Amino acid sequence: xxxxxxxKNTKSKFLGKVEELSGESIYACYQCGKCSxxxxxxxxxxxxxxxxxxxxxxxxxxxxxxxxxxxxxxSCFTCVTRCPKGVDLAKIMESLRQIxxxxxxxxxSPLSIPKEILSQVPQIxxxxxxRKFSA
Amino acid sequence: MxxxxxxxxxxxxxxxxxxxxxxxxxxxxxxxxxxxxxxYVYMCSDPGQDMIKEVVKEKKLDGIVVAACSxxxxxxxxxxxVASIGLNPYRCEIxxxxxxxxxxxxxxxxxxxxKAVQIIEATVExxxxxxxxxPLSIPITKKALVIGGGIAGIQASLDIADSGYEVVLVEKNQxxxxxxxxxxxTFPTLDCPQCIATPRMVQVGQHPKIxxxxxxxxxEVSGYVGxxxxxxxxxxxxxxxxxxxxxxxxxxxxxxKVLSEFDEFLAKRKAIYTLFPQAVPNKPVIDSNxxxxxxxxxxxxxxxxxxxxxxxxxxxxxxxxEDVGAIIVATGYDLMDKAEIGEYGYGKYEDVIDGxxxxxxxxxxxxxxGIPYRPSDGKIPKEVVFIQCVGSRDPEHYYPYCxxxxxxYTIKQAMLYKHAVPDxxxxxxxxxxxxxxxxxxxxxxxxxxxxxxxxxxxxxxxxFKDGDKIEVWGADTLTGRKxxxxxxxxxxxxxxxxxxxxxxLAEKLRLATDEYGFLTEAHPKLRPVESLTxxxxxxxxxxxxxxxxxxxxxxxGAASKVLSLFSQDVFYHEPIIGSVDEEVCVGCxxxxxxxxxxxxxxxxxxxxxxxxxxxxxxCGACSAACPSGAMQQNNFGKRQIFEMVDAFTKG
Numbered sequence: 011x012x013x014x015x016x017x018k019n020t021k022s023k024f025l026g027k028v029e030e031l032s033g034e035s036i037y038a039c040y041q042c043g044k045c046s047x048x049x050x051x052x053x054x055x056x057x058x059x060x061x062x063x064x065x066x067x068x069x070x071x072x073x074x075x076x077x078x079x080x081x082x083x084x085s086c087f088t089c090v091t092r093c094p095k096g097v098d099l100a101k102i103m104e105s106l107r108q109i110x111x112x113x114x115x116x117x118x119s120p121l122s123i124p125k126e127i128l129s130q131v132p133q134i135x136x137x138x139x140x141r142k143f144s145a
Numbered sequence: 146m147x148x149x150x151x152x153x154x155x156x157x158x159x160x161x162x163x164x165x166x167x168x169x170x171x172x173x174x175x176x177x178x179x180x181x182x183x184x185y186v187y188m189c190s191d192p193g194q195d196m197i198k199e200v201v202k203e204k205k206l207d208g209i210v211v212a213a214c215s216x217x218x219x220x221x222x223x224x225x226x227v228a229s230i231g232l233n234p235y236r237c238e239i240x241x242x243x244x245x246x247x248x249x250x251x252x253x254x255x256x257x258x259x260k261a262v263q264i265i266e267a268t269v270e271x272x273x274x275x276x277x278x279x280p281l282s283i284p285i286t287k288k289a290l291v292i293g294g295g296i297a298g299i300q301a302s303l304d305i306a307d308s309g310y311e312v313v314l315v316e317k318n319q320x321x322x323x324x325x326x327x328x329x330x331t332f333p334t335l336d337c338p339q340c341i342a343t344p345r346m347v348q349v350g351q352h353p354k355i356x357x358x359x360x361x362x363x364x365e366v367s368g369y370v371g372x373x374x375x376x377x378x379x380x381x382x383x384x385x386x387x388x389x390x391x392x393x394x395x396x397x398x399x400x401x402k403v404l405s406e407f408d409e410f411l412a413k414r415k416a417i418y419t420l421f422p423q424a425v426p427n428k429p430v431i432d433s434n435x436x437x438x439x440x441x442x443x444x445x446x447x448x449x450x451x452x453x454x455x456x457x458x459x460x461x462x463x464x465x466x467e468d469v470g471a472i473i474v475a476t477g478y479d480l481m482d483k484a485e486i487g488e489y490g491y492g493k494y495e496d497v498i499d500g501x502x503x504x505x506x507x508x509x510x511x512x513x514x515g516i517p518y519r520p521s522d523g524k525i526p527k528e529v530v531f532i533q534c535v536g537s538r539d540p541e542h543y544y545p546y547c548x549x550x551x552x553x554y555t556i557k558q559a560m561l562y563k564h565a566v567p568d569x570x571x572x573x574x575x576x577x578x579x580x581x582x583x584x585x586x587x588x589x590x591x592x593x594x595x596x597x598x599x600x601x602x603x604x605x606x607x608x609f610k611d612g613d614k615i616e617v618w619g620a621d622t623l624t625g626r627k628x629x630x631x632x633x634x635x636x637x638x639x640x641x642x643x644x645x646x647x648x649x650l651a652e653k654l655r656l657a658t659d660e661y662g663f664l665t666e667a668h669p670k671l672r673p674v675e676s677l678t679x680x681x682x683x684x685x686x687x688x689x690x691x692x693x694x695x696x697x698x699x700x701x702g703a704a705s706k707v708l709s710l711f712s713q714d715v716f717y718h719e720p721i722i723g724s725v726d727e728e729v730c731v732g733c734x735x736x737x738x739x740x741x742x743x744x745x746x747x748x749x750x751x752x753x754x755x756x757x758x759x760x761x762x763x764c765g766a767c768s769a770a771c772p773s774g775a776m777q778q779n780n781f782g783k784r785q786i787f788e789m790v791d792a793f794t795k796g
Contacts, residue, residue, distance in 0.1 A: 013626045017528055017570045020599055037597050038590075041623055064623050067599065 019069025024109075028066055031105035038095045039063045045089035045099050055079040059089060059099055066102070080106040081117055081143065111145040118143035147178040147273050150206040151265060152197055154188035154213035156243055161186075163247040165258040169212070172262050178273055180204050189219050194226045201232055208236040208272045212265045214243040233277035235720070235780060240268035267792035274785045278720040283759045285371035286470040287711045290315065292363055292650065293475035295323020296693055297685025297700040299345050301473045304704035306354035310711050313467050314349065315377055317646075319360045320424035321346055323477055327407065329507035329515070331693060332557040333588035338693075339510065343423045350425040359426055362646075364464065366653045369759040370680030371470045371716045379463045382430035384417070388455035391427040393419075395447035395456065403435045409502040411520055412512030417447050421510075431456075471680050471707040472654065474664060475700060476647045478686035480639040481536045481543065489535065489608040489637060495521040496615055496634045497608060500554060503636045507561045517565050519634045522613065526633030529562055530617045531555045531573045532605045536640030538576060544640045544661060549690040551638035552579045556592045558636060563596040571598045572630060574605050574619045582692065601628055608635055641690040654681055655743065664688050674702040679762075682706050721779050722761035723768055727753045730775035736767035745776075 019025075029036055039060070046058040056078045057065070065074045074080070083103040090098050110117065120140060128136070151173040155161035166184040174182035181204050185193050188211055201209065209232075211223045216239040224234035242261040250257035287310050291302045294316030302312045314321070328338040349355055358377055365376040384395075401416035408414070416436040419429050437444035438458060448456040483499045484492030496519045498506065509515040519526045533551050536543040552575070559571035578600070580586040592598045603620035610616070614631040621628050643662040651658050656676050657665040664683050667675040674682050682703035685696035710716065723736070723745065730753040736745045737754065744760035745767055747753070754767075754776060768778045777783055 011626045012629060013621070014629045014631075015572070015599075015601075016631060020570050020597070035594055037594050037599075041602075061624060064621075068621065068624070068626075 013068065013070070015068060020067075022069045022071065024071040025066060025069055027109055028102060028105050031108055032098065032101040034098050034102055036063060036066050036102070038097050039067070040095055042094065044092055044094065045097075048088050048092055050086060050088060051082050051084055054082045059083070059103075062106070063097070063099065063102065066106075074106060075110055079103075080110075107142065111143075114145045116144040120144065148180045148205060148207045149178050149269055149272060150197075150200055150204060150209040151176075151179055151182035151269065152188055152193075152200075152209060152211045152213075153182070153184040153242075153261075153265070154193070154211065155184060155186045156214060156247075157186065160213070160243050160247045160261075163251050163254055163257045164242060164261040165254065166261075168258055169242075169262050169265065173265055173269075176266060176269060179269060180206060188213050189222055194222070197223070197226055198230050201227060201230055206232070208232075208238070208275065210238050210240050210265060210268045210272055212240040212242045212261065212268075215239075215241050215245075235278040236272070236275055238268050238272045238275065240265045263793050267789040270788040270792045271780075271785045274782060274788065275780045278779060280720050281718040281722075281758050282715040283369075283371050283718055285711065285713065285716050286373075286468045287311070288313065288467070288469045289707050289711075290363075290373065290375055290467065290469040290472045291475060292472065293323070293477055293644075293685070293687065294318075294321030294349075294357075294359070295475060295477045295685060295696075296325045296342060296345075297477070297687075297696040298323070298473070298475035299342075299349055300697045300700035301475060301684050301704045301707075302349055302355055303345065303352070304701050305707055306352050308708050308711075310354065310708070312352075312355045313375075313377075313469060314355055314357050315361050315363055316357070316359045317362050317380075318420060319382065319428065319430045320420045320426065321349060321357065321359060322420070322423075322425070324501070325693060326421060326423075327409070327501060327504055327508070329504045329509070329511070329561055330557060332553045333582070333584040335557070335560075337509070339423060343425075346423070346425040357426065358465075359428075360430055363650060363653065366472070369757065370678075371710070372759070373469045373472060373680065375467045375469055375472075377465050377467065379465065380430075381433075381460050381462050382428070383433065383436075383456065383458055383460050384429055384431065385455045385457050385460070386426065386428045388453045389428050389451075390453055390455075391419075391429075392452075393429075394450050394452070396429055398446045398450045400444065400446060401435055401437055403432065408512050409499075409505050411498075411502055411505050431458075471682065471710055473682045473684055473700075473703045473707065474650070474654065474656065474676070474687055475684040475696075475703075476650060476687040477644045478641045478690065479644045481642050483535070483637050483639055485543070486535060486637070488606060489532070489635070490610070494608070494610050494615060494635075495519075496526075497637060498634070499637050499639045500551065500558075503558050504554075507558060507565070515561075515565060517562055517634075524633070525566055525569075527566070527569045528630065528632045529559070529569065529571050529634045529636065530605075530615075530630055530632040531559055531571065531636045531638065532608075532617075532619075533573065533575045533638045534604065535637040537638075544642070546640075546661070546690070547579065548638070548641040549579070550641065550692045552577075553582070553585055553588070553692065555636070555638050556580075556589050556598070559598045560592045560596050563598065571596070572617075572632075573598055573600050574603055574617075575600060576602070576604060582694070603628070641686065643687060647687060654678060656681060674699055674706055680710070718759055719763060720758075721763045721781070722758055723756045723763070723765070723776055723778055725754045725756060726775045726777070727751065728775075729773050730754050731773055733772065735770040735772065736776050739766045739770045741766065 043060045046060040085100045153166045153170045170182045170184040227237045228234040291314045302314045306312045361379045364378045368374045399415035399417045402413040404410040405414035407420045417431045433439040505511040537548040605619040607618040617630045619628045684700040684703040732752040748755045767776045
């Protein structure tokens, strides 16, 4: 894949937004991969957690925001507790979800959930799900 | 008849576990010439040595064989033991029955014992013919020569001179200081190299014990440790430095402008010039290739304006000779020429510069006062790409080694660029980032986090010009992408190579170099500042790529080696050297040709070989090459070797 990098990527609004929302320094990441190595949900992800950070560093907005990974992340904090540089990846994942949701686009829309499921799902799970996935 | 004692060591179970040491001692006690033989658990221990001393005295022994480990381990121990009670140390021999017997024959004890006895017998036969030798004492000239006036040479000179010995410092340029004076700032503290180096330079210039020979080169070296004779060429400067006051008027009036080597061809200098304002000595030289008088026969503006009449167009090279006892080689490094790298533009793009050029571009006292204008059009570059490992770590095309300092100076340069151009972006293409020094890793993290240098893991495949941009094609192996950057300027961290001319100098000093021309140390771990030529020591990047603290540490190490040599009045040399039977020698000269140390020569009058005992390292090559048997090694005579072979083959 060809990627052109310029000052537009490294000083992009997107990168600034991620840092502003998460309060984390994207450039603090070593790219050591320990977050990916220990992530319990990685088998469901399309892009590994460390690669998500790398793509943010490179300003690859579309690819990051369209990834499944940011939604799969359960905020279990395994990566956060183990990161040698103290980068709070859970916050970064949350900021990426927020950037999507603030465009008023649901990842999971309440209306799209079939009624038969709605009647079976525990309410607390439903509420959590909508908090995380809907705008 | 000899009175020899044999002492067989168990070395715990190292020997006794395989060799029947008691049997060996018993058999040896009946051997002709052997008066006494016994075994002991650790011969090298104090009780073991005491036993040897008592037996030597009691039995009036005239020589001993210690059957133990390799002579490289304890030969010196046992020789000192017998010397302490008045026996000549060269009448003590070691029979190696550990490395050459017990360790390699653990599966067959019987054969091991038999072989151990044979080794001891052969050693006894050698000992019977050993002469009592006395070490040679060689007087020492307590004056040192330091070649190279960079930071390593400066440090070594000051250390030796401060200890009270005289130093001759030879520098090929017209000022000392070396590459350090070209640098912008130094990692990881970002302090100014000129501020920390110039006080040292001034100390060198003022030191009563240091004779500074700038604009000079070593022409010839002869002699040996303690007694070198050095011929030094003082290159013609066309300026009488004794008269010159360093006022600089000649430089001001010179009409010629040429590209400056000190500014890495990014700025101009005059045809009469000093390297930089703080030069030591602060005396100019005339570049006769560009001077109008030398090229066109007119001008002489410098001469007309010199109030002390120091300009002398008739001046010639002059030579001086110095006697010195030790030599420190601190000839430093150069950067590989960027014109060798085709894929990065063969050096033809003005805005693709090398590491030292980047130093000048960023130096506060550089041609642009530290503002990073790019060379082609003087614009401030908004996007700068730094490429590491250019020529280094590329065994297929250039050099396999790591140049060691590039990772760090690239961080520094990217950081300084960002400090000068806060709205710019610095990219660094790297393979690995090697920050193995005090405060180095922290410096890298500061560069990435605070100055937001974007590190991209991958080598750049191609750099080419597109309009006024430099296109860079690289890769990010962390994401597997091909990366393209349109840069305004590219900095190549070129491989460090030994400075030009070091190979010739190494030949003059008989120093070994590796295949790239870096000087080889005597032992990579335990003798890192010594060369294999006695009396010659190494300092700085001439030995391998090094940063400033390392070069300075090695220079102090080399200086302390010189000082320990100078702390003795005479230098003792091992007497196991070649010696000639002048009655037998036919003067064929085989020995002269084979000697790697230039220690043998043919006497002009008598036409026989003569060994210089101070130069001879006792390798034995001359003895092997001699067709008539005239050349023999002390205590390794041909007769002794034959007796040893007989002892091994008699059974």
